[in-house]
Amino acid sequence: MDGEELTEEETALYDRQIRVWGVDAQKRLSKAHILVRGLNGTAVEFCKNMVLAGIGSLTLMDDRSVTEDVLQSNFLIPPDEAYYSGRSLDELCCESLKDFNPMVRVSVEKGDLSQFDGEFFDKFDAVVLSCCSLKTKKAINEKCRRRPRRVAFYAIECRDSCGEIFVDLQKYTYIQVMSSYVAPCLDYILDCYKHGCLDTSDASKKSDGTAECQLNYPSLEEAISIAWRDLPRKVSKVYFAMRVIERFELSEGRNPGETSISDLPLILKMRKELCDAQSLGESYIPTSLLERILAAGGKEHPPVCAILGGVLGQEVIKAISGKGDPLKNFFYFDTADGKGIIEDMSNSSTS
Amino acid sequence: MASGSQLEAIKRAKVLMVGAGGIGCELLKTLALSGFRDIYIIDMDTIEVSNLNRQFLFRQSHVGQSKAKVARDAVLKFRPHINITPCHANIKDPEFDVEFFKKFNVVLNGLDNLDARRHVNRLCLAAEVPLVESGTTGFLGQVTVHVKGKTECYECQPKPTPKTYPVCTITSTPSKFVHCIVWAKDLLFAKLFGDKNQENDLNVRSSDGTNSTNHTEDVFERRTDEDPEQYACKIYDHVFGYNIEVALTNEETWKSRNKPRPLYVRDVLPDNLIQQNGSLENSVTEESVVSSMSSLGLKNPQDIWSLSENSKIFLEALRLFIERRQKDIGNLTFDKDDQLAVEFVTAAANIRASSFGIPLHSLFEAKGIAGNIVHAVATTNAIIAGLIVIEAIKILQGDFENLRMTYCLEHPSRKMLLMPVQPFEANKSCYVCSETPLLLEINTRTSKLRDFVEKIVKNKLGMHSPLIMHGSTLIFEAGDGLEEDVVANYALILDKALAELPAPVTSGTVLTVEDLHQEFSCNINIKHREEFDEEKEPDGMVLAGWIAPTQKDARIVSNGESTSAAHPAVTEMVEKSDDVEIAREKPGTKRKLSEMSEMIDHVHDIKPCSSHDVGDQVHPQEVEDNDDDDDIVILDENPETRKKKRLQ
Numbered sequence: 001m002d003g004e005e006l007t008e009e010e011t012a013l014y015d016r017q018i019r020v021w022g023v024d025a026q027k028r029l030s031k032a033h034i035l036v037r038g039l040n041g042t043a044v045e046f047c048k049n050m051v052l053a054g055i056g057s058l059t060l061m062d063d064r065s066v067t068e069d070v071l072q073s074n075f076l077i078p079p080d081e082a083y084y085s086g087r088s089l090d091e092l093c094c095e096s097l098k099d100f101n102p103m104v105r106v107s108v109e110k111g112d113l114s115q116f117d118g119e120f121f122d123k124f125d126a127v128v129l130s131c132c133s134l135k136t137k138k139a140i141n142e143k144c145r146r147r148p149r150r151v152a153f154y155a156i157e158c159r160d161s162c163g164e165i166f167v168d169l170q171k172y173t174y175i176q177v178m179s180s181y182v183a184p185c186l187d188y189i190l191d192c193y194k195h196g197c198l199d200t201s202d203a204s205k206k207s208d209g210t211a212e213c214q215l216n217y218p219s220l221e222e223a224i225s226i227a228w229r230d231l232p233r234k235v236s237k238v239y240f241a242m243r244v245i246e247r248f249e250l251s252e253g254r255n256p257g258e259t260s261i262s263d264l265p266l267i268l269k270m271r272k273e274l275c276d277a278q279s280l281g282e283s284y285i286p287t288s289l290l291e292r293i294l295a296a297g298g299k300e301h302p303p304v305c306a307i308l309g310g311v312l313g314q315e316v317i318k319a320i321s322g323k324g325d326p327l328k329n330f331f332y333f334d335t336a337d338g339k340g341i342i343e344d345m346s347n348s349s350t351s
Numbered sequence: 352m353a354s355g356s357q358l359e360a361i362k363r364a365k366v367l368m369v370g371a372g373g374i375g376c377e378l379l380k381t382l383a384l385s386g387f388r389d390i391y392i393i394d395m396d397t398i399e400v401s402n403l404n405r406q407f408l409f410r411q412s413h414v415g416q417s418k419a420k421v422a423r424d425a426v427l428k429f430r431p432h433i434n435i436t437p438c439h440a441n442i443k444d445p446e447f448d449v450e451f452f453k454k455f456n457v458v459l460n461g462l463d464n465l466d467a468r469r470h471v472n473r474l475c476l477a478a479e480v481p482l483v484e485s486g487t488t489g490f491l492g493q494v495t496v497h498v499k500g501k502t503e504c505y506e507c508q509p510k511p512t513p514k515t516y517p518v519c520t521i522t523s524t525p526s527k528f529v530h531c532i533v534w535a536k537d538l539l540f541a542k543l544f545g546d547k548n549q550e551n552d553l554n555v556r557s558s559d560g561t562n563s564t565n566h567t568e569d570v571f572e573r574r575t576d577e578d579p580e581q582y583a584c585k586i587y588d589h590v591f592g593y594n595i596e597v598a599l600t601n602e603e604t605w606k607s608r609n610k611p612r613p614l615y616v617r618d619v620l621p622d623n624l625i626q627q628n629g630s631l632e633n634s635v636t637e638e639s640v641v642s643s644m645s646s647l648g649l650k651n652p653q654d655i656w657s658l659s660e661n662s663k664i665f666l667e668a669l670r671l672f673i674e675r676r677q678k679d680i681g682n683l684t685f686d687k688d689d690q691l692a693v694e695f696v697t698a699a700a701n702i703r704a705s706s707f708g709i710p711l712h713s714l715f716e717a718k719g720i721a722g723n724i725v726h727a728v729a730t731t732n733a734i735i736a737g738l739i740v741i742e743a744i745k746i747l748q749g750d751f752e753n754l755r756m757t758y759c760l761e762h763p764s765r766k767m768l769l770m771p772v773q774p775f776e777a778n779k780s781c782y783v784c785s786e787t788p789l790l791l792e793i794n795t796r797t798s799k800l801r802d803f804v805e806k807i808v809k810n811k812l813g814m815h816s817p818l819i820m821h822g823s824t825l826i827f828e829a830g831d832g833l834e835e836d837v838v839a840n841y842a843l844i845l846d847k848a849l850a851e852l853p854a855p856v857t858s859g860t861v862l863t864v865e866d867l868h869q870e871f872s873c874n875i876n877i878k879h880r881e882e883f884d885e886e887k888e889p890d891g892m893v894l895a896g897w898i899a900p901t902q903k904d905a906r907i908v909s910n911g912e913s914t915s916a917a918h919p920a921v922t923e924m925v926e927k928s929d930d931v932e933i934a935r936e937k938p939g940t941k942r943k944l945s946e947m948s949e950m951i952d953h954v955h956d957i958k959p960c961s962s963h964d965v966g967d968q969v970h971p972q973e974v975e976d977n978d979d980d981d982d983i984v985i986l987d988e989n990p991e992t993r994k995k996k997r998l999q
Contacts, residue, residue: 005651011715015401019719019726020489023653041384045733052404052729075380075429100407302384303744306377306737311768313730314490325762333769335741338755340769 006030010103014054025321029055030103032320033123037061037113037140038130039089041073041300042158045309046128046316048076050104051097053317057105058097059124060090061113062131073300118143126152126316131256131298134246137166141220145170152319155220156312157256159245160296162238162289162334163308167315167327168217174322176213217329218346226345228278236332236341240285244271245293257298264294289336307333311340360747361386367455367480368392369442369471371418373727374461374485376406377736379422382459383430385740390434391455394419395441399688405729443470443815445831449870452478457746459739460484465510469783469813470869472497472505476784477870481746483739489726492735492759496742496774499784501751507778517886518552523598524608525707528700532720535699536685539590540692542571544672544683553590573673583669584616587662591615591702611707619662641675643667643694644714652714656698658705664698687722696721734759734769782896788861788874789896793849795857795879798892800827801845806890812873814866821854821862830868849877 006026011018018026032055036043039062050058064070066077066084076096077084084092090108097106114136121127121144129137137155144151145168153168218226224243248263248270249256259267267290275282311331318324330343366387368378371394382390396418398409408425409418419437426435440446443466452458452474460482462468468484475482475497482497484505497504520526521534538553570589573582595613599605643664649656656664668691672680676691685692697717704711718724738757745753755771764770780787791807804827808817816830827841849856856862858879865872875894883891 008650011652012400014404016724016727017404017729018715019724020728048407049730049733052407054404073384075384075426078428079431099410101403102411302381303737303740305384306381306733306740307769310730310732310734310737313733314728317730327768331768338738338741338757338769338771339767340759341766342763342768343766 010054013101013103017053021317021321021323025317025323026054028321029053029317031056032125033057033059034126034128034316035059035061035109035121035124036128036130038132039064039074039093040070040131040158040298041302041305042156042163042308042312043128043130044074044076044093045305046156046312047093047097048100049309049313050316051100051106053313054101055104055320057107059107059109060094060097061109061111062089062093063110064089066092069298073302073305114139116143118146121147121151122149124151125320126154128154128156128312128316130156130158133256134250138219138221141168144168145219152316153220154312154316156308157242158300158304158308159242159257159293160299161292161301161304161336162241162332163304164238164242165308165312165315165327165331166220166223167329167331168219169215169319169326169328170217172215172217172319172326174213174215174318174324174326175210176325213325215326215328216346222347223329223345226347228280230347231345232343235343235345236330236334237285237289238332238334239330239343239345240280241289241293244274244285244290247274257296259294259297261291261295264291267294292336301335304333304335307340357744357748358386361744362388364456364743364747365389365454366391366743367452367458368461369458369467370394370461370463371422371437372396372402372461372463373405373729373732374487374736374739375418376408376422377729377733378459378461378739379426379435380408381733381736381740382743383426383433383435385744388433391436391438392419392422393438393440393442393447394422395439405727405732407729442467445816445868447474448868449474449477452480455480457743458482459743461736461739462486466813469506469510470815473783473866473869473871475499476504483742483746485735485739487727487731487735487759489728490731490759490761492731493757494735494738494742495756496746496754498746498751498754498774500777502754502774503777504781504784506783507775507781515889517889519885522552523601523604525703525709528704528709528712528717529720531700531703531707531709532696532717534703535696536721539699540683540685540696543586543669544680544692547681579670579673580666582673583666586669587665587702588615590699591706595706609708612705614658614662614702614706616662616666619659640690641671642690643671643698644690646671652718655711655713656701658702658711661698661701661705661711664694665702668695668698685721687718687724693718693721731759738769780896782873783871786873787896788876789894790876790878791892791894792878792880793892794881794883795849795877798849799846800849800852802891803849804829804845806892807875807894808864811894812864814864814869814871816866816868818865818867819862820865821852821856821860824854826852826854826856826862 004027006014006023010026010030014026034050034055034057036047036058039047039060047058047060065087066089070089071077071079074093076093077089088108094106094108098104121140127140127144129140132140132155141153141155144153150170150172152170155166157164228240244267245259248254248267249258251270252266264287268287271282271285271290274280275285308331311327311333315327315331318326327342328344328346330345331340332343333340364387366382366389368375368382368390369392371379371392375392375394379390379392394417397415398406398413398418398421400411400414402418403409403411406418408422413421417437417439419439423435423437427433442462458471458475458480460468460471462471472482472484476499479499481499482505484495484497486493495505496502516530516533521530521538525531525534538551541549542551542553570585573579591614593613595611599610599613644650644652647660647663647667649660649664671691672695683689683692685696687693693714697712697714700717700721701711703709712720719726738759742754742757745751754774756774758770758772760768760770777784779785782789791803793803804817804819808814808819817828818825819827827844828837829841833841844852856877858877860877862875862877863872864875880893883893
């Protein structure tokens, strides 16, 4: 990639990460614009990672005021009422995030994102939603998909000890490294790196054998409409649990996370309906998992926020830099088994 | 999940965090958010600019301050009422003894070097405090748990110590760029700017050493009235021209190798460079950082300079050292944050590479190699810190059954980016947590006690204040608090060969080596051997000990159950760097046998790296499809024992 060189200041600050993804990726990052709607703990972790990585700009949207639940997983806001009262979450986070990296522009956008027209999204390379209803997610996902230039879409949801990331990169082309350098042999990579023969520059990678790869992502609507019996086998149980909860919140007109353990009877009814309609054994969505999610309500487990925010951060960096295999199209983490799993749920994968 | 009992355990816990760097910052934040209230944090480092891209508790204005202290202040802003005790100190200091460790419920490591990791491991074993160990490099990372009596200790698997190169490869027959870097940094730079009394092999390559040595002493010594530019040209011609010519006279050496090309300033820079430098001199006088790049107008550290550019940098950097940093000369050691030193070493390595037909590298790359810089990003550290806290909470709840080691991968394996593995059992022949003796093959007639202490006791065994016993006779001890005359006596003994010690060490001798601070001791059986292969055994001695484990189960966990047998990872890579760095060959990859053995070859063979692009891309999904992913457990990288079993 041609264009301006990084400044001396940037080279010094980003030295360690340029050694990971190269100068071109760093230049692309510095020109990227990201929108984050909904600032729960997981989204805040993601924002921190993006500001540190040195993106061009970050726009925040969340006009809620500060509550106990918000403070519980947010490291950007001092728990001092005199400081935060009367101010919205996005303003408070913005102030704090600016401080992390003076080279990144952090700002706040007011208004109801689902009412914004499509052109608004043209300003962004990636849009990240959290604590949004399914309806809002679908609507914004569609708007992003209709833009002439790709706007990467991500939705992230953390319910206490488990969480979900959805990715829609539409038609995505990227450079895949073909050498066995990508074989997951840590020692080999480290050894090469340490001994100076692992070359991170673009030129060498290309000559090393790279291929252009294309992926087709379904929209959120398409992805979650796939009949459950058509899904790959052994899909994470969290996927189904999230669909049940999501459907419940939608039908009850609740905001995401506005649930409690007292909703269990209704949730179990919802599970039965969905499972019957989809010919899936009810036992595949364990009651204990649903209980866990319900009881958490809007609470997040901070280690899970860090993990989801970290994985999402890496994905957005990959998408912006066009380097590395991107995640397609769901990611799950659950502390119960400790696995971080990628699920590909698109029609093509099931045919 | 965050049940009442869990919260109680978290609130009551006393946690020791070792390291407030890349992982440490993320860890301290996540601990505080998770409800931990009593955290003791130790870090000996101060903040640098290159930390700020990921150590998010630090700002530009904190550069130079203690990491532990600044991290504490930053976290107290969002959790003002918790108790964080910062300590700007080395974890290896004697004040952090076993009694100190016993005060904690769990120890969490976010360290950057093998030495400190081993030290903490030993203290945790002695104090019987569970340890959560971690490391990251780039997008890769891992978290492991070590609980005495329940899992392996950190040292149950052999850890390779940093790579050393045979002297002759560095001095005479470099074949890779890293050899040129080592030459430029450890020999040339040290010779010109380091301690004059240090032994230096810069000229060990000629058949008639004496003549060459006399000659070179004159060359490297700058006469007080000698013009710096002329001196620089003289050094250039000597090390890149004359020395190569001398080396070429050893015809044996070049029978199967490409001959190097001698380089002289007059050939490389036919235009008179000296005048050019003179005219630029004024432009650099008031800069804060002395840099030959800026005085020559080279800006981009990513560019690969030509031979003539490297030569100009070399001469200019040498001149600048003499004119601007005279007071440093004689006591410099290479520092990756010393711009002029990095420029000098880059240029010198490139000129030498050019002479030997090795591809040249940019300053950015050369700096990474010379400084052993491991790449690091915030995201991986955040993920690893989250995983550490999850394991720490299990330990505090006494939930040892569900402890997991977790690997963070760059490319998914069996759909997993984060792969949990059941901890390994202790290695019964581990010399640290069991009492298995080690075997040392050494030439007892020629090897000095000093070699044994430095190469084996300190480097290989990681002891700092060792005590060496031959039966009940004390042979040697080191550490603080010794009487002067005792120290003097030991200094004399250090230069004696093992067989000539007052209590002679010969074949069959059993030595006991002990570190009282670490509360760790082990026995070493000595076996005499005459000859060592300089290429393969550059230490001139071979320590063998713990046999690679053969009967251990490595497990991938599925739905709380698991099975399958395989070898745990054998190789582990250790790096010293800003943040971390341990990454073990990731287990659980399902691969065809042919691929497996290929991978293993790569692990042990570092030679063909740059040309190593033949392997076909293997898509994780394509590796081997299996319906019962969740129930199948596999491992590992030893193809012979790779097995899989089905649950149910």
